[in-house]
Amino acid sequence: MLSRLVLRAAPAALRSLPPPVAVGVLHTTRPLHTTQQSLAPLPPLPEKGGEVRYGLIPEEFFQFLYPKTGVTGPYMLGTGLLLYFLSKEIYVINHETVAAACILSVFIYGVKKYGSDVAAFADKLNEEKVAKALDVKNEAIKGLETAIEQEKKEQWRVEGRSYLFDAKRNNIAMLLETNYRERLLMVYNEVKKRLDYQVAMQNLKRQKEQDHMIQWVEKNVVQSITPQQVLAFLSLLYVLVYTNICCPVILARC
Amino acid sequence: GPLSERRLMDVRLGELPVWLATRNFSPQGLLGGLQKAWSSYYDKYINVKRGGPAGISMLLAGYCLLSYGWNYQHISK
Numbered sequence: 001m002l003s004r005l006v007l008r009a010a011p012a013a014l015r016s017l018p019p020p021v022a023v024g025v026l027h028t029t030r031p032l033h034t035t036q037q038s039l040a041p042l043p044p045l046p047e048k049g050g051e052v053r054y055g056l057i058p059e060e061f062f063q064f065l066y067p068k069t070g071v072t073g074p075y076m077l078g079t080g081l082l083l084y085f086l087s088k089e090i091y092v093i094n095h096e097t098v099a100a101a102c103i104l105s106v107f108i109y110g111v112k113k114y115g116s117d118v119a120a121f122a123d124k125l126n127e128e129k130v131a132k133a134l135d136v137k138n139e140a141i142k143g144l145e146t147a148i149e150q151e152k153k154e155q156w157r158v159e160g161r162s163y164l165f166d167a168k169r170n171n172i173a174m175l176l177e178t179n180y181r182e183r184l185l186m187v188y189n190e191v192k193k194r195l196d197y198q199v200a201m202q203n204l205k206r207q208k209e210q211d212h213m214i215q216w217v218e219k220n221v222v223q224s225i226t227p228q229q230v231l232a233f234l235s236l237l238y239v240l241v242y243t244n245i246c247c248p249v250i251l252a253r254c
Numbered sequence: 255g256p257l258s259e260r261r262l263m264d265v266r267l268g269e270l271p272v273w274l275a276t277r278n279f280s281p282q283g284l285l286g287g288l289q290k291a292w293s294s295y296y297d298k299y300i301n302v303k304r305g306g307p308a309g310i311s312m313l314l315a316g317y318c319l320l321s322y323g324w325n326y327q328h329i330s331k
């Protein structure tokens with residue numbers, strides 16, 4: 001009885017848990033996509049990076065100093081710092097300075113001369129990547145759209161199911177009708193055969209009775225003819241014949 | 255907003271010690287701060303469609319300054 005109570009309470013308890021979601025092979029009971037923020041779709045990348053002046057100092061520094069010192073403020077600050085470092089030997093000028101100057105000049109020359117070409121090449125690579133991804137997306141969309149159309153067509157086809165069933169019903173009705181009529185014909189034939197038999201029996205019986213009666217009557221009549229009657233009839237006949245030699249009417253009649 | 259959630263640039267000079275007290279200086283906190291700083295720099299200057307030399311040149315300049323600072327003792331002899 002207690003087990004029955006537990007069994008009844010179990011579904012209610014299970015229903016109060018969040019529904020388990022299978023993610024691949026990992027079974028998690030944490031509901032997914034409950035917050036507003038989701039990882040997809042990502043916002044697009046910004047077109048250009050933050051503004052940087054002379055490739056080294058961000059523009060925000062200049063904007064930060066502009067209200068107090070105007071446009072030339074950061075340059076004065078830079079010059080002052082440079083002279084300070086040089087004079088106090090915080091920055092020491094040695095062979096590395098010359099090397100750094102040469103490297104910097106070559107670097108700047110390279111960037112100035114080939115920068116745009118390299119940028120165009122990189123842009124082309126990016127374009128190809130993006131075009132490929134877009135192609136995949138469009139293909140997927142097209143495939144899904146064709147799938148939707150086919151699905152709609154299938155739904156339309158399903159509507160014709162009623163016609164199919166009507167045709168089948170008609171077929172079955174025809175079969176039943178045919179069968180019924182066959183059996184009706186058979187019954188008719190059988191009954192006719194039996195009735196014909198009865199009729200034939202009666203005819204035969206009457207025929208036989210008639211024949212038998214005729215035979216019996218003839219037999220009795222023949223038996224009942226005595227010899228005196230025969231003599232009397234014969235003599236009458238001879239008389240008539242000899243008298244009719246002179247009277248042909250009776251002969252014609254015979 | 256409240257002081258503990260503001261970034262360094264939005265904190266006034268007088269509030270700086272108080273703001274520093276609210277920061278998390280445990281290893282995880284420092285690591286998190288480093289991660290945030292790098293990701294903000296990366297998203298602003300490197301992870302763009304049409305970047306320029308500025309992204310890595312600033313990193314290289316910073317590296318130059320740092321290595322000069324480390325080797326200053328040796329250089330200034």
